[in-house]
Amino acid sequence: MIRLESVTKEYAAGQPAVDNLTLEAASGEITVLVGPSGCGKTTSLRMINRMIEPTSGRILIDGQDTAQVSAAKLRRDIGYVIQHAGLFPHRTVLHNVMTVPRLNGWSRARAESRAREVLELVGLPGDFARRYPGQLSGGQQQRVGVARALAADPSVMLMDEPFSAVDPIAREGLQDDILRLQGELGTTIVLVTHDIDEAIKLGHRVAVLRQGGLLAQFSSPADLLAHPVDDFVADFVGRDRGYRALSFQQADVPVHTEEPVHLGDPMQRHGDEWLLAVDAEGRPQGWVVPAEVGDAPIGLEHLHRGGTVAAVDGSLRSLLDAALSSPSGRGVVTRDGILAGTVRAEEVLSVIQSAPRPDGTSIQGTDGEFDPAGSDPVPAPDGTSIEQERR
Numbered sequence: 005m006i007r008l009e010s011v012t013k014e015y016a017a018g019q020p021a022v023d024n025l026t027l028e029a030a031s032g033e034i035t036v037l038v039g040p041s042g043c044g045k046t047t048s049l050r051m052i053n054r055m056i057e058p059t060s061g062r063i064l065i066d067g068q069d070t071a072q073v074s075a076a077k078l079r080r081d082i083g084y085v086i087q088h089a090g091l092f093p094h095r096t097v098l099h100n101v102m103t104v105p106r107l108n109g110w111s112r113a114r115a116e117s118r119a120r121e122v123l124e125l126v127g128l129p130g131d132f133a134r135r136y137p138g139q140l141s142g143g144q145q146q147r148v149g150v151a152r153a154l155a156a157d158p159s160v161m162l163m164d165e166p167f168s169a170v171d172p173i174a175r176e177g178l179q180d181d182i183l184r185l186q187g188e189l190g191t192t193i194v195l196v197t198h199d200i201d202e203a204i205k206l207g208h209r210v211a212v213l214r215q216g217g218l219l220a221q222f223s224s225p226a227d228l229l230a231h232p233v234d235d236f237v238a239d240f241v242g243r244d245r246g247y248r249a250l251s252f253q254q255a256d257v258p259v260h261t262e263e264p265v266h267l268g269d270p271m272q273r274h275g276d277e278w279l280l281a282v283d284a285e286g287r288p289q290g291w292v293v294p295a296e297v298g299d300a301p302i303g304l305e306h307l308h309r310g311g312t313v314a315a316v317d318g319s320l321r322s323l324l325d326a327a328l329s330s331p332s333g334r335g336v337v338t339r340d341g342i343l344a345g346t347v348r349a350e351e352v353l354s355v356i357q358s359a360p361r362p363d364g365t366s367i368q369g370t371d372g373e374f375d376p377a378g379s380d381p382v383p384a385p386d387g388t389s390i391e392q393e394r395r
């Protein structure tokens with residue numbers, strides 16, 4: 005566990021960048037520091053590995069006061085990942101990743117074998133080892149940065165805006181990889197970001213800081229969305245937080261049997277109802293309308309791919325989104341990627357209505373502002389209703 009005890013940093017006297025911050029980052033968890041620019045996130049992070057010394061207060065790692073440990077040793081023992089990866093441009097990927105194990109006195113052979121192992125762990129094939137950072141994309145460089153931080157097998161890793169310089173698609177992949185790696189390795193991670201969505205996706209616990217380095221709220225993501233402590237946090241957490249909180253809720257939703265058609269098979273049905281097409285293994289591929297296919301075999305060109313697909317044990321948000329985004333109004337759900345059936349928006353909503361929320365309450369029995377079961381069919385953006393669309 006990392007414990008910050010009344011930690012203050014003043015770069016200029018009387019103007020704290022971090023003000024009396026007390027915070028515990030639990031072992032084996034991801035703790036995220038988030039907040040607007042200049043609120044002291046990076047300063048807080050860098051005080052943990054003594055790249056910046058606190059003006060007052062103490063920082064303990066597993067009970068040991070970091071002030072008692074040599075700063076150089078602390079930095080070698082703690083993985084550190086920064087924006088733009090910070091790789092040595094004149095060293096190959098392999099030598100970049102070997103740096104800290106070599107500094108720790110490992111033999112060249114052992115350091116190299118460890119470097120290859122962690123490069124594989126972050127999803128970089130073997131031939132990347134010989135390249136130079138300039139020959140990699142931003143996302144790949146960031147993966148090398150993560151591999152380098154993991155190379156010495158640290159129990160603590162600090163990450164400062166690690167993904168903010170890569171494009172949104174690469175960023176999602178990197179976020180998923182960090183979640184997977186952290187789950188596998190159990191590393192204690194403290195991560196800084198200004199992106200609240202990233203904080204909510206990655207954090208077991210999220211610390212929201214405000215200007216002057218003051219802690220506004222320290223909570224689980226679900227609690228942050230459900231119970232922002234004040235207007236500042238509510239504004240920062242942003243709109244749609246009721247909907248986004250459904251990401252953290254799971255409940256059994258009725259799954260209806262769906263009789264799919266198979267890609268490549270002749271279309272043997274008629275009319276204009278939506279049918280789900282699957283491949284030979286039963287993986288959903290998209291929706292087709294028999295009248296558009298005619299007598300031809302069902303091909304990729306006939307597919308409408310608008311809808312999202314949810315795992316059968318996925319969050320209420322993913323199940324509702326599958327139903328709302330499906331052109332048929334039937335949300336596709338899968339088990340291990342194979343079609344399990346379909347769900348209906350009104351049934352997901354009625355489960356949401358009665359499911360316990362993260363704070364233990366349920367929507368039923370509140371002021372009755374929200375009553376999907378009793379209301380008219382939900383209008384779709386084109387003016388029809390999901391009831392009509394379902395046919």
Ligand SMILES: Nc1ncnc2c1ncn2[C@@H]1O[C@H](COP(=O)(O)OP(=O)(O)OP(=O)(O)O)[C@@H](O)[C@H]1O
Binds near residue numbers: 043
């Ligand atoms: N070396 C420094 N000397 C003087 N002031 C500094 C120094 N480093 C940071 N500050 C100031 O301390 C405050 C906190 O900075 P810090 O970099 O920790 O914030 P941050 O939340 O990480 O910001 P950002 O999201 O913009 O990176 C800011 O007002 C900044 O200008």
